[in-house]
Amino acid sequence: MADPGLARYAGRFVWLELDFDGPRNRSFLERHAVPGTPTFFVLDPAEEKVVATQVGAMSAPEVVEFLERGAREIAAKTLTPLDSAMARGDARLAAGSPADAARAYREALRLAPPTGSRRALAVASLVRALQASRCVAGVRRDRRHLRKIREAIEETRKGSG
Secondary structure, three states, X not given: OOOHHXXXXXXXXXXXXXXXXXXXXXXXXXXXXXXXXXXXXXEEXXXXXXXXXXXXXXXXXXXXXXXXXXXXXXXXXXXXXXXXXXXXXXXXXXXXXXXXXXXXXXXXXXXXXXXXXXXXXXXXXXXXHHHHHOOHHHHHHOHHHHHHHHHHHHHHHHXXX
């Protein structure tokens, strides 16, 4: 998190790294499924509810979008349909239900703009959910979206560069 563009989030989020083997962290890890590393969560501190999950590395613009989505959920408690679908997917993935998460991410992808970081995040989240569920048929069915990953990433890079 050394990117200077993330400094504005330092006072809004608590950055925490957990040791998977440490007994002190067992309770957290039992409540929140961690399908792989790294896994990022935004938790609503009032309810200790996961409002956003991201499995895998993210670029700085993706981290910003991820944090903003989590912040919108916590602050407003009123989500856009796209944010709501992403939050449902994140919650289902965190609960260890990747097939349900994939359904929510497909809905998010349907609602996402045709280009940009929000679409890229929806596509990447769907791919991760499908990988987690080992749903080969789903990957084949969603292959048309996979080619859009490169386009969405390129569009995101152009917009942030």
